[in-house]
Amino acid sequence: MIFKITQITISPTLLNCFNDLHPFRHSLFNDLKINSMIAQSFQYESPSTIKEAIELLQKHGDEAKILSGGHSLIPMMKLRFASPEYIIDINRIPGLSYIKEEGGMLKIGALTREAEIEHSDLLKKHFPIFTDVTKLIADPQVRNMGTIGGNLAHGDAANDHPAVMLALNATVIATGPEGERAIPIDEFFFGFYQTALQPDEILTEIQIPVSQHGTGSAYHKLERKVGDYATAGVAVHLTLDKNNTCTSIGIGLTNVNPTPLRASRSEQALFGKELTESTIAQAAQFASEDCSPSSDLRGSEEYKRAMVAVLVKRMIHKAAERAKA
Amino acid sequence: MNKEITITVNGTQHTLEVEPRLLLVHLIREVLNLTGTHIGCDTTSCGACTILMDGKSIKSCTVLAVQADGKSIKTIEGVSAEGQLDSLQEGFHLNHGLHCGFCTPGMVMRATELLANNPNPTEEEIRWGISGNLCRCTGYNNIVKAIQYASAKNRGVPTASTEPEFV
Numbered sequence: 001m002i003f004k005i006t007q008i009t010i011s012p013t014l015l016n017c018f019n020d021l022h023p024f025r026h027s028l029f030n031d032l033k034i035n036s037m038i039a040q041s042f043q044y045e046s047p048s049t050i051k052e053a054i055e056l057l058q059k060h061g062d063e064a065k066i067l068s069g070g071h072s073l074i075p076m077m078k079l080r081f082a083s084p085e086y087i088i089d090i091n092r093i094p095g096l097s098y099i100k101e102e103g104g105m106l107k108i109g110a111l112t113r114e115a116e117i118e119h120s121d122l123l124k125k126h127f128p129i130f131t132d133v134t135k136l137i138a139d140p141q142v143r144n145m146g147t148i149g150g151n152l153a154h155g156d157a158a159n160d161h162p163a164v165m166l167a168l169n170a171t172v173i174a175t176g177p178e179g180e181r182a183i184p185i186d187e188f189f190f191g192f193y194q195t196a197l198q199p200d201e202i203l204t205e206i207q208i209p210v211s212q213h214g215t216g217s218a219y220h221k222l223e224r225k226v227g228d229y230a231t232a233g234v235a236v237h238l239t240l241d242k243n244n245t246c247t248s249i250g251i252g253l254t255n256v257n258p259t260p261l262r263a264s265r266s267e268q269a270l271f272g273k274e275l276t277e278s279t280i281a282q283a284a285q286f287a288s289e290d291c292s293p294s295s296d297l298r299g300s301e302e303y304k305r306a307m308v309a310v311l312v313k314r315m316i317h318k319a320a321e322r323a324k325a
Numbered sequence: 326m327n328k329e330i331t332i333t334v335n336g337t338q339h340t341l342e343v344e345p346r347l348l349l350v351h352l353i354r355e356v357l358n359l360t361g362t363h364i365g366c367d368t369t370s371c372g373a374c375t376i377l378m379d380g381k382s383i384k385s386c387t388v389l390a391v392q393a394d395g396k397s398i399k400t401i402e403g404v405s406a407e408g409q410l411d412s413l414q415e416g417f418h419l420n421h422g423l424h425c426g427f428c429t430p431g432m433v434m435r436a437t438e439l440l441a442n443n444p445n446p447t448e449e450e451i452r453w454g455i456s457g458n459l460c461r462c463t464g465y466n467n468i469v470k471a472i473q474y475a476s477a478k479n480r481g482v483p484t485a486s487t488e489p490e491f492v
Contacts, residue, residue: 037367044328044345044391067392074387075369077346087345089392115381139457141435142369144381145388226456227370 039077046089050175050202053090057200058177060086066202067091068111068150071142072159096149096204099123106208110149118143126210128322129168129217129235133160136220138227152188153203155195158229162189162260164219165206166252167235172196173205180204189259214247215239216323218315221254222307224298230255231298234287234311236319238270246270251283251312256293256304263287266312275320284312330394334359335403343390350374350385352393353400361401361430365459372458375431376400382438384457401430404437412475413437422471424462432458436472445476 047053057064065084067073068091076082090096096111099120106126108117117123118134137143137151137160151161152172165172165185172183174197181201188196197203211217221233233254239247249270251263266283273279293304327342334357343352353359353376362385365373369387376385377399404411413433416422423429432455439446439454446454451472452465460468477484 038348039346041344041346043326044389046391046394067389070389070392071369071387074389078367087389091392135453138369139372140439140454141372141375141382141384141457142387144383 037078039074040080040083042077042084043086044089045086046092048092048094050090050093050096050204053088053093053202054175054177054200056086056088057202060088061199064088064199066150066153068153069113069146070150071138071146072150072154072156090202101126101210104210106210108148108206108208110153110203110205111147112149114138114143114146114148114151115140117148127168127208127217129164129219129237129319132219133164133235136160136223136233142227148206149203152206153195153197155189155191155193157189157257157260158255159260160219160221160230160233160254163233163235163252163254165208166260166262167217167219167237167250168208169237169250171207172203173207174198174201175204176201182207186262191259211237212239214241214323216319216321216325218318218322220311220315220318222311229298232256232293232304232307232311234308234315236312236315238275238316238319238323240275240320240323244275246273246275246279251287251315253287253291253308256291256308258292261291263290263312265290270316275316280313280316283316284309287312328391328394330391332390332393332395333397335399345389345391347390348386349376349378349388349390349393349398352390353385353398359400359402363427363430365427365431370459371428372431372435372455373428375434375458377434377438380438380441382435399434399437401433404433411437412478413440413471416471416474416478417468420467420470420474422464422468424460424464428458428460428462432460432468436475439472440476440479444480446472448473 045056064086067087067089096109098109099122100107114134114137117130123130148161151159170185172188173180174183177200183196217237219235221230223230235252237250241247249267251266253261253263265286269283269286270279288305288309291308293301295301328345329342331340350364353362362376363373364386365371367386369384374384374386375382378396413436435455435458451469474484
């Protein structure tokens with residue numbers, strides 16, 4: 001079966017190969033007789049305003065693809081998994097790269113590079129989870145190009161920001177011909193490389209409610225080596241009152257489900273409850289049951305479920321420690 | 326349709342017509358004949374093609390040449406000034422920071438940005454800093470020493486005591 005997802009035509013099997021073999025793609029070329037690392041021809045546009053970019057999207061529809069950091073898109077184009085006819089480079093649009101606090105919201109511009117997030121003092125202070133996650137995204141050079149907007153808009157459950165955004169209850173701002181619209185993160189990820197973004201919309205901003213006192217967050221992923229996709233990854237964001245009762249909780253899982261997954265039953269197991277070894281163990285067990293990882297060269301399904309449980313426990317402890325600090 | 330771009334490479338400005346799908350690394354190697362920048366994996370993994378674009382280290386096999394329009398590029402050929410080895414090059418030379426040498430240009434370019442952002446990195450910071458560069462001779466220990474040498478030299482700290490490690 002072939003999925004046609006806007007301009008990316010790709011078979012699930014091929015995609016799995018791509019994800020699995022990420023560091024070993026040379027063997028993929030031999031197996032599939034792929035010998036090109038040159039993208040198919042396309043037309044390049046570099047609009048200088050969002051309005052212009054949206055007009056181009058309206059004009060070219062499914063045949064256009066937005067280029068942000070390009071570190072997911074260009075590899076796919078080189079392997080010819082994606083062959084857009086038009087590339088709309090939004091990097092020359094000013095005002096899309098920022099990290100600021102405004103009206104009780106943390107706002108991150110879609111073009112903000114991972115490296116800027118990694119080294120942001122504001123984020124280190126209020127959301128150490130961003131330092132956790134960006135350090136684990138690919139490597140320093142990739143983080144100099146890769147953007148948070150692209151990481152989310154790519155709609156890949158193997159990417160790390162989606163789980164973090166689920167835990168933080170983020171809102172995605174999409175800009176289209178009618179202006180801006182806010183998409184709650186729970187309504188953003190649809191399926192395989194599919195998001196709630198319409199073909200004429202651009203992800204422009206991410207908003208996150210600024211945490212109240214007693215809040216902590218943490219992310220970790222198990223990876224075989226630097227730059228690999230997660231074997232399993234877990235993001236936790238929680239608030240504790242003075243009785244160690246969990247008054248808010250968000251848990252997101254990376255790469256153990258066809259879409260980025262909120263561990264809802266785990267959240268319910270903790271919300272309004274005292275954080276104890278037994279409530280934490282219950283939450284960890286629910287998460288390992290509710291995800292649906294596939295066996296691949298990173299590990300068997302059972303192994304991944306077990307690792308989800310371990311990471312949920314560890315991240316709850318780490319977030320709780322930070323909440324109390 | 327080809328696109329006209331203007332880029333500055335190692336201080337020299339070039340105006341060229343390029344196909345949009347041309348990768349920056351191919352522009353550097355095949356159009357400008359600066360073959361010091363290597364292509365190792367072609368899949369953003371190995372870091373051999375690392376260059377500086379506006380001072381930031383990037384993997385030029387995953388950037389389109391058109392994306393570099395108006396930018397300033399520095400490659401390994403632009404590192405030494407007037408025939409004098411740069412402190413990193415000297416560090417790699419004195420500490421045996423290379424075996425086959427294939428990864429070296431990428432290592433030097435990456436380390437250039439690392440030291441610009443963090444003039445006195447710890448060993449751990451150096452190892453994290455070069456985590457996007459693979460050395461398949463596994464000569465990492467001496468690469469780390471080479472970067473430590475350059476860091477010390479740049480800061481005016483005596484560097485004579487460094488001993489290369491042969492393993």
